[in-house]
Amino acid sequence: MTHPGIEAQVDAFLDGELGEVDARELETHLAQCPECARFRDGRLELRSAIAAGIPTFQAPVALRERVRAAGARGPLRFPVRRLWRPLAVAASLAVVAFGTWNLALRHSASETLADGLLASHIRSLMPGHLTDVLSSDQHTVKPWFNGRLDFSPPVYDFAGRGYPLLGGRLDYVDGRAVAALVYGRRQHLINVFLWPATRGAAAPAARSRHGYHLLHWITADYSYWVVSDLGLAELQEFTRLVRQADSAIYDSSGRPISQ
Amino acid sequence: MESSELARFEAAVLPHLDAAYTLARYLTRNASDAEDVVQDACLRALKYFEGFRGEPGASGTGARAWLLAIVRNTAYSSRRRQRADALATEFDETQHSDAVAEDNPEGVLLQKAAKETLRRALDRLAPEFREVIVLRELQGLSYKEISDVTGVPVGTVMSRLSRARTRLQQALRGEEER
Numbered sequence: 001m002t003h004p005g006i007e008a009q010v011d012a013f014l015d016g017e018l019g020e021v022d023a024r025e026l027e028t029h030l031a032q033c034p035e036c037a038r039f040r041d042g043r044l045e046l047r048s049a050i051a052a053g054i055p056t057f058q059a060p061v062a063l064r065e066r067v068r069a070a071g072a073r074g075p076l077r078f079p080v081r082r083l084w085r086p087l088a089v090a091a092s093l094a095v096v097a098f099g100t101w102n103l104a105l106r107h108s109a110s111e112t113l114a115d116g117l118l119a120s121h122i123r124s125l126m127p128g129h130l131t132d133v134l135s136s137d138q139h140t141v142k143p144w145f146n147g148r149l150d151f152s153p154p155v156y157d158f159a160g161r162g163y164p165l166l167g168g169r170l171d172y173v174d175g176r177a178v179a180a181l182v183y184g185r186r187q188h189l190i191n192v193f194l195w196p197a198t199r200g201a202a203a204p205a206a207r208s209r210h211g212y213h214l215l216h217w218i219t220a221d222y223s224y225w226v227v228s229d230l231g232l233a234e235l236q237e238f239t240r241l242v243r244q245a246d247s248a249i250y251d252s253s254g255r256p257i258s259q
Numbered sequence: 260m261e262s263s264e265l266a267r268f269e270a271a272v273l274p275h276l277d278a279a280y281t282l283a284r285y286l287t288r289n290a291s292d293a294e295d296v297v298q299d300a301c302l303r304a305l306k307y308f309e310g311f312r313g314e315p316g317a318s319g320t321g322a323r324a325w326l327l328a329i330v331r332n333t334a335y336s337s338r339r340r341q342r343a344d345a346l347a348t349e350f351d352e353t354q355h356s357d358a359v360a361e362d363n364p365e366g367v368l369l370q371k372a373a374k375e376t377l378r379r380a381l382d383r384l385a386p387e388f389r390e391v392i393v394l395r396e397l398q399g400l401s402y403k404e405i406s407d408v409t410g411v412p413v414g415t416v417m418s419r420l421s422r423a424r425t426r427l428q429q430a431l432r433g434e435e436e437r
Contacts, residue, residue, distance in 0.1 A: 008421035015395065017402050017417070029420035045426050051397045053374035054381060063294050067276065067301045071268045122307045125328055125410070135414075166412075187335060187387070189410050210303065211336055229332060 003060050005052045010040050014047070109196040112223075113174050114216070118209050121191045124180065130189070131167030131182055135228055145179055151196050153179035156245045163169070163190065163238050183238070190228040190238060195224045206232060215239050220245055268308050271303060271322040278323060278398050283396045285393045286334040288382055300326070301331040324400070328408045332343065373431065380430030388423035395420055 006029075012018045013026050030037050124130050133144040148170055157165040163183045171180040171193060178195040197218045204217040211237050215226040216234040224242070228235050279300065283293035304326055381389060387409075394400045394408060405420075406413045 004355070007425065008360065008417050011421045011424060012402070012417055015402070015420075043424060046431070048423055049373065049377055050392070051432065053377045054397060055393075056397050057281045057284050057293075059276040059279065060294060063280065063297060064273065066298060067272065070301065070305060071265050071272070082382060111434070118292055119307065125332075130407075130410075145358065183411070187410060210306070229336065 009040065010043060013041055014040065040152065043153070071095060071257055086217070091135070099134065110216075114207055114214050115253045116173055116216060117191075117193055117225050117227055118212055120173060120180070120193070120214065124169070124171075124182070124191055125189065132167070132169035134167040136165050136167075138165055141181070145170075149177055149179055151179075151192050154246060155181060156242065158183065158245075160239055162186075163241065174228060181189050183228050185228075185238070188228055188230040190226060190230060190235070192242065193225040193227070197221055199223070204236070204243075206236070208232070219243075219245070224247075261422075264308075266294070271308070272304055274324045274325055275323045279326050280402075281397060282330050282390065282393055283328055283334055284332065285381070285389055286386060286413075296334045296337055299337070303333065303430040304329050324404045324407045327394070327398075328410070331408055333387075348427060375426060376433075379429060380427050384423055384426060388419055388426065390422050391416060391420045392427070405435060 006026075007023070009018065009026055010030075013023055018026060030040055040114065077257075092113055110238065124178050135144075136157065138155040138157045142152065145168065147152055151166075159165065163185050164181040166184050166189070168179060168181045170177050172249070173193060173195070176195060178193050179194040180243065181194070183190040183192065197220070199218060201220055202216075202218040204215050207214045207216075212227060212229050213232050215235055217224050226235060226239055226242070228238075230238070270300075276297070278299050280293060283296040284290065286294045287296055299398045360421075381392060384392070385416075390409060391405060394405045400408065402413045405416045409416065411419075
């Protein structure tokens with residue numbers, strides 16, 4: 001047996017992902033421990049076996065051409081391969097419908113806001129954009145906003161319910177700086193945007209765009225938007241958790257108890 | 260699309276199309292589904308391209324991880340839609356059979372069998388394990404980039420990668436997990 005916990009360390013070492021100090025320590029250990037050295041050799045063998053046996057693929061020329069052509073035509077006229085495929089049909093209909101609707105109607109203010117929030121959600125999925133403060137500890141995330149925003153957003157952790165807090169960041173929505181809290185659900189990410197409410201309370205309402213769901217509601221204090229590619233049912237469950245947690249910090253007169 | 264925007268889109272997406280297609284191939288385990296996923300992903304990429312600002316100086320890797328993340332999300336959402344389908348095609352004994360023509364020299368035969376075992380073991384890994392292997396071993400992404408693509412913390416990437424490798428080794432040694 002190798003030493004406990006060392007396997008991932010050895011992997012990180014071989015992947016060049018270990019810090020200098022840790023790497024030196026591990027090298028010393030490997031030099032002294034035949035078991036762990038054997039483990040390392042096994043991993044090196046596996047690496048060559050993968051290099052020899054698991055191929056990478058080249059994108060078919062036709063696919064490359066379709067992507068290039070689509071870029072030239074712009075976002076709304078992507079050629080759909082094999083139209084009878086329900087998936088492709090649904091996708092193209094959604095895009096066409098959205099495009100037509102987009103052109104035909106003036107966006108209401110809240111639709112424009114929804115678009116902006118969806119774009120912000122997508123942008124947050126891009127490398128390095130998800131969190132400014134990376135922490136699953138609500139007592140780390142909440143204070144981080146101090147001095148960065150003119151309000152102190154309520155931050156909860158629902159790890160026990162399968163929605164762990166991953167972190168937070170500042171975002172800019174609708175002409176103001178807002179708090180964005182990031183929660184996880186399996187492989188999905190949930191962005192919770194919130195800022196002080198300027199209108200009266202409203203119950204959650206759902207919208208869908210391109211496979212993403214947006215839920216919006218307003219409490220006595222905050223305007224909330226939740227955006228995710230998570231299924232609607234689960235996103236609604238998550239929304240219920242946030243609303244329960246919110247209402248738990250207010251007494252019956254609607255005043256904050258403490259936080 | 261304006262020509263400068265088009266050039267930017269092409270520069271961001273086209274160099275990474277092979278990587279996108281390879282990831283899609285291993286996530287869908289099927290050439291034609293992989294094409295659909297990549298095409299669908301590029302459609303999304305195009306749609307949101309204006310929101311994309313690659314980090315200056317590192318736009319190459321930034322764009323790659325960005326595109327791979329979209330490919331991955333697209334593959335997962337199409338997989339959810341086609342779950343019944345996917346389960347039915349998970350493993351085909353005749354297609355994946357080890358049987359090799361008898362006149363092969365023994366060494367070649369053994370080598371072929373080992374490759375086949377490895378490939379099959381990779382296909383059988385849970386997608387969360389399969390993708391870290393593909394991203395790391397085939398595409399050489401850093402843990403941070405893999406974390407960006409998969410949306411899980413670096414520590415989780417590290418432990419998944421380690422567990423995935425152990426499973427592949429077990430398969431190569433002929434130990435069936437479970």
